[in-house]
Amino acid sequence: MAVVVRAGAAPLWWLGVVAAGIGVVPEGVTGRRIGVLAGAALFLIGAAVVTLVRRGRYAALARGAARAGKYDVLQDRAVTVRVWRRGHRWWLLLGWAVALGSAFAVPAAGGMLLAGLGAGLRLKAAWLGRLERTRETLLWVRVDWLDRRGGRPAGKAVKGLRGTGVAAGDAAPGGARRRTAALV
Known part of the structure; x- marks a missing residue:
């Protein structure tokens, strides 16, 4: 379940960082400062909202x-991440384009919001x-x-979850890649 949640974090973060970095270049309507x-405010608000929304359902x-x-x-884990990213690539690209385009009005704000959603x-x-x-x-x-x-890992179609031991599969708790010890 955490793998599906985490699948979108890295693309949103990096696309947001790139959009914010490029978005600082134009002066914009409001000015860079x-x-x-x-x-920064949108980053914090976006991160807080995404973190807290639907926690009860989870x-x-x-x-x-x-x-x-x-x-x-x-x-x-790898298949889940690949399927999620392929299925959402157009939404990610659209979000990046909107964040980049918004830089001409409010520099870097859209990119920082996108990065906040990833965070x-x-x-x-x-x-x-x-x-x-x-x-x-x-x-x-x-x-x-x-x-x-x-x-969506907590959508209407999900009627329940399945549980396995923490050593099962290739994902660690939280959806991270399982680290394997090097054989000596």
Whole structure:
């Protein structure tokens, strides 16, 4: 579940950083100083909103998680990330173009908002990781409940979660890549 949340964090963050960096170049209608200050406020607000929205739904789904059965189809981390990013690439590109275009009115603000959304997703994935560690179970969304584009991990189609041990799969709690120890 945290993998799906975390899949959009890196692209949003990096596209936002690039858009903010390029967006500082034009003077804009408001001027650079006001644009950067507004962007900082939008960064914080965007990160807070994304981090806190639908937390109750995530917690309720986690409380009702059932043990993954033999016939549940669970997807690898790399596949989940690739499917989500391919399914949302046009939305990411559109968001980047809007953030870059808004720099002519308010320099860097749109890019900083986009980066804040990515940071908020990363914080939400970290919160889910802490939830998984306290329950000592990895939370999974069945693949058939996600749509072709990667879906929403707490959307209407998701009726419940599946749980496995923390050593299962290739994802660590919080959706990060599992680090394997080097064999000596």
